[in-house]
Amino acid sequence: MNADRLRADLADLAEEVTPVDLRDQALRTSRRLVIQRRVATSAAALALVGVATGSALAIRSATGGLGPVPADSPSVTGGPSAGPAPTSSAPAPRGSAPSSSGSPAAGTSGPSRKLLTVAEVKNAQIPLPPWPGDACAAGTYQFRQGAVLSGSAPDSKPLLLMDRPSIADVDGDGEPEAVVTLTCKPGSTSAQQVIALVRGPAGLVPLGVVAPAGQRDSQVKGVQALADGSVRVRWVDTQRGSAGAEQWRTYRWNGSAFRQIAGPTGFPELRVDLKVTAVPLVLVKDPSGKYLGDLKVTVTNVGDLAVGRPELRLTLPAGVGMNTEIDGVGPIDPGRSRTLLYTLEATSPIGPRVGRVTVTNDLGDDDSGNDEAMWTVQTSES
Amino acid sequence: MDCQVSEFDAFVRARTPALLRSAYLLTGDQHLAEDLVQSALARTHRSWHRLHDSGNAEAYTRKVMYHLQVSWWRRRRVPESMSGVLPEPRGGGSVPDHAQQTALRLTLRAALLKLSPKQRAVLTLRFFEDRTESEAADLLGVTVGTVKSQTAKALAKLRAVAPELAELYVLEGTVR
Numbered sequence: 227m228n229a230d231r232l233r234a235d236l237a238d239l240a241e242e243v244t245p246v247d248l249r250d251q252a253l254r255t256s257r258r259l260v261i262q263r264r265v266a267t268s269a270a271a272l273a274l275v276g277v278a279t280g281s282a283l284a285i286r287s288a289t290g291g292l293g294p295v296p297a298d299s300p301s302v303t304g305g306p307s308a309g310p311a312p313t314s315s316a317p318a319p320r321g322s323a324p325s326s327s328g329s330p331a332a333g334t335s336g337p338s339r340k341l342l343t344v345a346e347v348k349n350a351q352i353p354l355p356p357w358p359g360d361a362c363a364a365g366t367y368q369f370r371q372g373a374v375l376s377g378s379a380p381d382s383k384p385l386l387l388m389d390r391p392s393i394a395d396v397d398g399d400g401e402p403e404a405v406v407t408l409t410c411k412p413g414s415t416s417a418q419q420v421i422a423l424v425r426g427p428a429g430l431v432p433l434g435v436v437a438p439a440g441q442r443d444s445q446v447k448g449v450q451a452l453a454d455g456s457v458r459v460r461w462v463d464t465q466r467g468s469a470g471a472e473q474w475r476t477y478r479w480n481g482s483a484f485r486q487i488a489g490p491t492g493f494p495e496l497r498v499d500l501k502v503t504a505v506p507l508v509l510v511k512d513p514s515g516k517y518l519g520d521l522k523v524t525v526t527n528v529g530d531l532a533v534g535r536p537e538l539r540l541t542l543p544a545g546v547g548m549n550t551e552i553d554g555v556g557p558i559d560p561g562r563s564r565t566l567l568y569t570l571e572a573t574s575p576i577g578p579r580v581g582r583v584t585v586t587n588d589l590g591d592d593d594s595g596n597d598e599a600m601w602t603v604q605t606s607e608s
Numbered sequence: 609m610d611c612q613v614s615e616f617d618a619f620v621r622a623r624t625p626a627l628l629r630s631a632y633l634l635t636g637d638q639h640l641a642e643d644l645v646q647s648a649l650a651r652t653h654r655s656w657h658r659l660h661d662s663g664n665a666e667a668y669t670r671k672v673m674y675h676l677q678v679s680w681w682r683r684r685r686v687p688e689s690m691s692g693v694l695p696e697p698r699g700g701g702s703v704p705d706h707a708q709q710t711a712l713r714l715t716l717r718a719a720l721l722k723l724s725p726k727q728r729a730v731l732t733l734r735f736f737e738d739r740t741e742s743e744a745a746d747l748l749g750v751t752v753g754t755v756k757s758q759t760a761k762a763l764a765k766l767r768a769v770a771p772e773l774a775e776l777y778v779l780e781g782t783v784r
Contacts, residue, residue, distance in 0.1 A: 229735060232731075232735045233735045233736065233738070235712065235713070235716050236633060236716070236731070236732070236735050236736040237736065238709065238713055239632075239633065239713050239716055239717055239720075240629035240630070240632055240633050240736060241629070242632065242713070242717075243628045243629055243631075243632035243638055243641055244638060245624065245625040245628060246624070246628070246642060247620075247621065247624065248620065248624050248628075248642060248645055248646040248649060249617055249620045249621060249624075249649075251642070251646040252620060252646045252649035252650045252652075252653055253650070253653060254650075255646055255647055255649075255650030256649075256650040256651075256653040256654055539749060541749075541750055541751060541754065543751075544753060582749075582751070584749050586675065590651050590654050590655060598749075
């Protein structure tokens with residue numbers, strides 16, 4: 227045939243498609259895949275949002291309706307270009323402090339010391355560095371009662387939430403800093419940063435990122451800034467949902483950045499891994515003259531996470547047909563197997579031939595080396 | 609991590625146009641093609657820490673794309689949901705040659721939609737991506753024999769559903 231003509235016409239047809247940038251869509255889908263892997267993480271995240279939002283609303287209620295929150299515009303006051311660079315650098319210069327309210331921070335003393343309060347931090351205008359994966363834009367955000375809302379209505383969805391600040395002198399300069407956990411877009415795609423904030427001439431600015439943010443399959447559940455200058459961060463493993471293991475990791479400012487000084491550095495990664503095997507078979511002649519036999523395929527979950535929808539693909543050798551319907555494999559828990567029988571048939575005798583069976587799943591497989599098995603089939607007269 | 613993110617970004621931006629062209633031939637629809645490519649890229653992103661070292665990211669993405677296309681079709685019977693609306697030709701003019709080429713393109717597109725996803729896949733791999741039978745078999749997870757038979761069936765069906773194409777794709781022996 228005129229293959230070149232077909233090639234040219236296919237190339238011409240392919241040019242109809244409009245090029246688009248799929249980077250953001252791909253990352254969103256990737257995050258959804260992560261969420262599918264985390265068996266019950268969504269529920270855990272929603273519970274977290276519920277607690278945090280409830281806390282913010284309760285404070286507003288106590289201060290009389292909306293309190294100091296203006297209802298005119300969203301609280302974001304800067305875009306990506308308005309924000310400062312990421313801040314794991316030298317401490318920002320100190321300047322005069324805005325008047326503070328509420329109870330003074332622990333660990334502060336001395337007549338010249340500017341008190342830093344929880345209330346001041348939770349209502350500060352803060353320039354934030356970029357978020358991992360572009361979860362939220364870098365920029366200057368005005369917090370009200372520990373939240374930045376996405377709209378002007380009081381029940382607008384939160385864009386950023388701040389957990390209760392922990393205040394101590396973490397850079398050893400004699401003045402207190404606030405360490406906060408910020409959650410961007412709380413909910414299914416939330417991202418977190420643990421940041422130390424210091425007073426600059428114009429208000430609070432980041433001293434540095436305490437803990438590497440955006441760590442896969444883990445979540446920050448609390449921080450403690452201690453009097454000795456160290457910062458303890460409580461992490462929880464979310465790979466299995468809300469019942470994951472917890473770790474305390476300790477960080478310290480080294481003059482230019484925070485570095486971890488104690489505790490484990492991560493959770494063991496849980497793997498998705500299915501293995502498929504098949505047994506060689508002989509098709510035996512039955513009274514009708516056909517050759518029939520059962521192909522035995524076993525799928526084993528040798529990974530750490532349950533797989534909900536494994537799929538099998540059978541490739542039959544020439545001369546062999548399928549005599550049964552292919553059903554779904556069904557969910558397989560870690561360490562468990564499923565064995566399936568497929569009745570194959572041949573209408574005439576065949577010598578040894580090779581078939582193939584492949585297992586796939588929606589979560590992706592961390593070890594593709596055992597996703598495929600070859601098997602042999604031949605006929606026998608008896 | 610940041611380095612890997614930027615490497616992934618660079619990969620996506622460099623290779624998406626080419627992936628989209630193959631996906632368009634597989635699906636016959638702009639939106640389905642975008643969906644297919646971004647789904648494959650998402651899985652590539654999940655495995656990026658392994659792939660960026662091996663340098664096989666594009667091969668992996670294409671393999672995922674072809675597998676997804678066939679498995680989506682199995683689950684959803686996509687051909688029934690394919691848009692019958694043909695996109696406006698890009699940059700099309702009113703010159704007779706253009707009109708002729710456009711008509712041919714529309715005929716080919718309509719004919720491709722009448723093939724099975726696997727048949728479209730083998731044609732795309734063999735005649736658009738210029739893959740060998742062995743490479744196509746590997747990407748699709750089938751035997752070389754299946755690639756051969758599906759290719760033959762696909763070409764026969766093309767000729768059957770669009771006789772006007774048969775004149776252009778005249779049989780002259782086997783292809784490589």
